[in-house]
Amino acid sequence: MKKTLIVAALTGVFATAAQAQSSVTLYGLIDAGITYTNNQNGHSNWKATSGSVNGSRWGLRGAEDLGGGLKAIFTLENGFNIMNGTNGQGGREFGRQAFVGLSSNQFGAVTLGRQYDSVVDFLGPLALTGTQYGGTQFAHPFDNDNLDNTFRVNNSVKYTSANYAGLKFGAQYGFSNAAGGFSNNREYSAGVSYNYGPLNIAGAYLQLNNTQTNAAGTALNNGGAVAGDAPFAAGRQRIFGGGISYAFGPATVGFVFTQTMLDNATFITPTGTQVAGVSAPLSDGHVRFTNYEVNGRYNLTPALSLAANYTYTNSRIDGVAPKWHQVDLQTAYALSKRTDVYLQGEYQHVSGTGDSGLGATINGVGVSSTENQVSATVGVRHRF
Numbered sequence: 001m002k003k004t005l006i007v008a009a010l011t012g013v014f015a016t017a018a019q020a021q022s023s024v025t026l027y028g029l030i031d032a033g034i035t036y037t038n039n040q041n042g043h044s045n046w047k048a049t050s051g052s053v054n055g056s057r058w059g060l061r062g063a064e065d066l067g068g069g070l071k072a073i074f075t076l077e078n079g080f081n082i083m084n085g086t087n088g089q090g091g092r093e094f095g096r097q098a099f100v101g102l103s104s105n106q107f108g109a110v111t112l113g114r115q116y117d118s119v120v121d122f123l124g125p126l127a128l129t130g131t132q133y134g135g136t137q138f139a140h141p142f143d144n145d146n147l148d149n150t151f152r153v154n155n156s157v158k159y160t161s162a163n164y165a166g167l168k169f170g171a172q173y174g175f176s177n178a179a180g181g182f183s184n185n186r187e188y189s190a191g192v193s194y195n196y197g198p199l200n201i202a203g204a205y206l207q208l209n210n211t212q213t214n215a216a217g218t219a220l221n222n223g224g225a226v227a228g229d230a231p232f233a234a235g236r237q238r239i240f241g242g243g244i245s246y247a248f249g250p251a252t253v254g255f256v257f258t259q260t261m262l263d264n265a266t267f268i269t270p271t272g273t274q275v276a277g278v279s280a281p282l283s284d285g286h287v288r289f290t291n292y293e294v295n296g297r298y299n300l301t302p303a304l305s306l307a308a309n310y311t312y313t314n315s316r317i318d319g320v321a322p323k324w325h326q327v328d329l330q331t332a333y334a335l336s337k338r339t340d341v342y343l344q345g346e347y348q349h350v351s352g353t354g355d356s357g358l359g360a361t362i363n364g365v366g367v368s369s370t371e372n373q374v375s376a377t378v379g380v381r382h383r384f
Contacts, residue, residue, distance in 0.1 A: 033379025053135030122191030151229035174225030185224025235264030
């Protein structure tokens with residue numbers, strides 16, 4: 001009897017140790033709201049929306065301790081529409097993220113799979129779009145700099161350094177997976193950030209090669225690094241930028257600059273990933289977007305926050321030079337650590353569109369038939 005008790009006790013100890021060395025976490029976020037838009041293709045609209053701030057998702061995140069500060073890690077993350085239950089990201093099962101790799105406390109991590117690029121990783125946290133303080137509808141026109149994660153990178157290998165006294169850096173390469181077409185539909189990016197107390201500085205660069213589509217808007221290399229996700233189709237797309245933020249107690253202010261350049265561009269939003277109505281082929285293949293964002297947020301109380309930004313975008317598209325001005329406001333109130341309600345609004349004005357057919361277009365809302373657009377959303381977010 002005593003031997004049985006000893007064996008049972010030892011079994012429990014070893015099981016506990018094994019559990020401590022590896023873990024798998026189920027997590028998620030659900031964002032649902034009601035959005036009013038004053039002009040969507042010529043009509044006002046009330047609609048139920050999913051992910052007006054943060055895309056609804058669920059995922060699995062795991063780690064196994066291999067000893068000596070080394071771990072095996074993985075993430076599988078699904079994006080979905082809470083209003084109709086369908087998968088996002090083109091219907092992919094794990095369209096938001098899907099990767100596995102090794103992580104070292106001393107040297108950083110190497111991961112392989114479908115992942116965010118360096119612009120998102122390093123520069124994204126300094127902008128309000130792509131964060132809990134602004135998200136989808138605060139994105140720069142067409143999410144031209146991908147700060148709102150419109151596309152992820154397939155077939156990618158990523159290195160992310162450890163934190164060296166506030167300094168972090170990383171790089172990524174996305175393979176085309178095309179025999180005889182190594183440079184067709186490939187991606188590479190790199191970024192760096194530095195944190196010193198209340199100060200944060202970051203910069204990043206990304207390049208996509210030959211993310212072309214056919215007349216139907218289908219990516220020519222569907223197995224490539226960016227397979228029909230990006231809002232543009234071009235022979236080459238380059239994004240670079242930098243940002244800075246500074247915290248003053250409960251307040252944080254920031255500035256982000258980005259520029260997106262397209263060479264041999266053929267379409268804008270050919271697959272409808274962002275908005276419907278702007279999918280005509282371009283006669284002039286050289287496109288440029290330059291974005292200047294000033295943002296701030298303030299925690300009035302531990303539960304109540306305010307956030308605002310102003311973005312000016314100067315562009316050149318198909319022989320015209322549209323200029324976008326957008327003002328965004330958000331307030332959120334935490335009902336608990338996991339649940340909050342929010343109210344946010346956006347105003348956008350565009351000028352200089354000529355006869356291009358472009359109108360105001362708040363991200364994720366739709367295209368206005370005029371130069372102005374206003375949108376407002378009331379919603380709830382729950383995290384688990």
